[in-house]
Amino acid sequence: MSLQALIFDVDGTLADTERDGHRVAFNQAFAEAGLDWVWSVDLYADLLSVTGGKERIRYYLQRYRQDFQVPGGDDPGAFIADLHRSKTRHYVALLESGGIPLRPGVERLLREARDAGLRLAIATTTTPENVEVLLRTTLGEQAIDWFDVIAAGDVVPAKKPAPDIFSHALEAMQLPPEACLAFEDSQHGLAAARDAGCRTLVTVNDYTRGQDFSDAWLLVDHLGEPDHPCQVLQGDLGGDAWVTAEGLRRLFDRQG
Ligand code: XBP
Ligand code: MG
Numbered sequence: 001m002s003l004q005a006l007i008f009d010v011d012g013t014l015a016d017t018e019r020d021g022h023r024v025a026f027n028q029a030f031a032e033a034g035l036d037w038v039w040s041v042d043l044y045a046d047l048l049s050v051t052g053g054k055e056r057i058r059y060y061l062q063r064y065r066q067d068f069q070v071p072g073g074d075d076p077g078a079f080i081a082d083l084h085r086s087k088t089r090h091y092v093a094l095l096e097s098g099g100i101p102l103r104p105g106v107e108r109l110l111r112e113a114r115d116a117g118l119r120l121a122i123a124t125t126t127t128p129e130n131v132e133v134l135l136r137t138t139l140g141e142q143a144i145d146w147f148d149v150i151a152a153g154d155v156v157p158a159k160k161p162a163p164d165i166f167s168h169a170l171e172a173m174q175l176p177p178e179a180c181l182a183f184e185d186s187q188h189g190l191a192a193a194r195d196a197g198c199r200t201l202v203t204v205n206d207y208t209r210g211q212d213f214s215d216a217w218l219l220v221d222h223l224g225e226p227d228h229p230c231q232v233l234q235g236d237l238g239g240d241a242w243v244t245a246e247g248l249r250r251l252f253d254r255q256g
Pocket of ligand 1: 160
């Protein structure tokens with residue numbers, strides 16, 4: 001089936017938002033709540049094994065803070081939800097202050113894909129506000145309209161590695177997975193896209209480089225630019241030195 005749409009993950013794929021964005025915002029929310037919790041760069045590598053901010057805080061409590069008395073009783077749900085709302089506020093402010101650029105080749109590929117008539121979508125675990133602020137601060141106000149669907153956060157009950165968020169995006173676009181290429185940066189993301197039936201291009205980053213990406217359709221260090229070629233780590237980029245919409249279409253359609 002020929003390529004019709006590109007479906008992008010956000011965190012780690014469009015931009016390196018985890019270490020200097022989400023992690024920092026979590027710490028700001030903890031400090032504001034009077035908690036002495038600090039998520040270091042190293043600790044965060046373990047915490048990333050759980051996707052979703054609220055789920056990540058819950059995991060941290062269970063694994064690292066077993067003696068912590070949750071204010072207001074046994075169920076930490078409301079406490080976590082409050083903390084997470086504060087974290088989202090800090091994250092949005094951080095990006096609005098000029099925080100985090102897109103990864104190499106992302107803006108170019110999005111523009112090329114639009115020009116080539118490919119449809120675009122987002123499938124992410126993060127909160128919708130976080131997607132909006134990243135697109136707005138890096139690509140401008142109108143960029144949100146480039147995407148047919150922005151599937152994000154709690155719109156599905158099971159987050160990645162479950163395939164639900166990709167299935168949700170596919171359904172909203174009324175497209176079969178065989179016509180779509182997913183872009184991911186993590187093993188959890190790859191599993192989600194794969195189990196939804198999509199081929200996946202993985203761009204690794206510092207947190208995910210050592211993970212198992214043997215199921216990836218193509219594995220590169222980043223999407224690359226004419227003056228900043230990418231390195232192909234697995235698969236075939238047809239001899240290209242950076243990922244282009246035209247090249248993807250050619251390679252994808254050749255494989256049927
Ligand atoms: C992203 C996540 C998110 C962000 C935080 O994973 O796991 O939890 O770290 O976002 P993926 P929220 O890139 O695989 O979608 O705090 O808004 O949940
Ligand atoms: Mg990701």
